[in-house]
Amino acid sequence: xxxxxxxxxxxxxxxxxxxxxxxxxxxxxxxxxxxxxxxxxxxxxxxxxxxxxxxxxxxxxxxxxxxxxxxxxxxxxxxxxxxxxxxxxxxxxxxxxxxxxxxxxxxxxxxxxxxxxxxxxxxxxxxxxxxxxxxxxxxxxxxxxxxxxxxxxxxxxxxxxxxxxxxxxxxxxxxxxxxxxxxxxxxxxxxxxxxxxxxxxxxxxxxxxxxxxxxxxxxxxxxxxxxxxxxxxxxxxxxxxxxxxxxxxxxxxxxxxxxxxxxxxxxxxxxxxxxxxxxxxxxxxxxxxxxxxxxxxxxxxxxxxxxxxxxxxxxxxxxxxxxxxxxxxxxxxxxxxx
Numbered sequence: 281x282x283x284x285x286x287x288x289x290x291x292x293x294x295x296x297x298x299x300x301x302x303x304x305x306x307x308x309x310x311x312x313x314x315x316x317x318x319x320x321x322x323x324x325x326x327x328x329x330x331x332x333x334x335x336x337x338x339x340x341x342x343x344x345x346x347x348x349x350x351x352x353x354x355x356x357x358x359x360x361x362x363x364x365x366x367x368x369x370x371x372x373x374x375x376x377x378x379x380x381x382x383x384x385x386x387x388x389x390x391x392x393x394x395x396x397x398x399x400x401x402x403x404x405x406x407x408x409x410x411x412x413x414x415x416x417x418x419x420x421x422x423x424x425x426x427x428x429x430x431x432x433x434x435x436x437x438x439x440x441x442x443x444x445x446x447x448x449x450x451x452x453x454x455x456x457x458x459x460x461x462x463x464x465x466x467x468x469x470x471x472x473x474x475x476x477x478x479x480x481x482x483x484x485x486x487x488x489x490x491x492x493x494x495x496x497x498x499x500x501x502x503x504x505x506x507x508x509x510x511x512x513x514x515x516x517x518x519x520x521x522x523x524x525x526x527x528x529x530x531x532x533x534x535x536x537x538x539x540x541x542x543x544x545x546x547x548x549x550x551x552x553x554x555x556x557x558x559x560x561x562x563x564x565x566x567x568x569x570x571x572x573x574x575x576x577x578x579x580x581x582x583x584x585x586x587x588x589x590x591x592x593x594x595x596x597x598x599x600x601x602x603x604x605x606x607x608x609x610x611x612x613x614x615x616x617x618x
Contacts, residue, residue, distance in 0.1 A: 308354025489537030561586030
């Protein structure tokens with residue numbers, strides 16, 4: 281086993297995949313600089329810069345995927361995906377259905393997501409529920425380096441359009457960039473276990489749609505993705521120390537496909553579900569999980585901690601808007617009182 285950072289793990293796994301499959305190409309704004317290691321290793325034909333037009337280069341990638349390549353398209357922020365929504369939502373996602381299975385778009389769209397550093401509601405969204413809502417799109421959100429690399433290979437092996445979201449607080453190059461330019465007021469609350477950790481010597485793909493239990497607990501089940509998993513684990517430690525309650529934490533790893541069985545099995549035991557979701561609360565992942573329990577005939581006490589409106593720019597208000605450990609612990613205590 282080795283130890284790598286979150287962003288290093290993604291690039292390491294991607295490099296392994298590119299060495300094994302010449303069809304994989306990287307395309308996006310400033311990619312020769314951002315992916316210098318890959319650019320040096322594989323050259324300008326496979327790590328290509330693109331103009332500042334997400335609609336143009338994502339649309340080109342759909343055609344490249346149909347023609348036999350396997351593009352990894354880099355959209356700097358998930359907030360910018362609506363600019364290219366037609367290529368993604370109306371073309372790539374529907375290609376297999378409209379062609380009767382004759383065509384697919386084997387591409388990965390990689391984008392940074394998430395808040396916690398004071399950049400406001402146009403740059404800090406999650407949007408994974410919006411994307412997962414579209415039939416034909418898969419959405420993955422890793423929470424640690426080992427999953428980051430494995431899920432990248434899983435996304436490449438999936439064969440259809442996959443949205444790969446990396447939380448900016450876990451990736452060191454994003455934090456270095458966001459804290460530059462004289463922004464001395466920027467501060468981070470970075471989960472150490474997500475930022476850096478052990479990874480395999482040789483990467484194996486992690487299949488999409490397989491959640492993993494990060495901690496066991498029979499009093500309460502908490503479910504999340506990305507940074508939210510680490511916030512939930514910290515809240516679980518607080519509950520154990522201060523209230524003697526054992527909370528289990530499930531890391532979904534992908535929002536679509538969604539591992540409903542793992543969630544249902546855990547909640548059948550605990551009788552309580554708390555969804556920790558950095559995406560918007562209304563009409564999102566948290567509501568889908570509640571519906572999943574009802575449709576499975578599982579009666580449980582339920583609560584959710586999510587983003588209730590536009591993320592404020594002011595970092596003090598932002599901390600209150602995002603699912604922080606205090607909010608998670610308070611919601612959990614309320615559930616435990618039932």
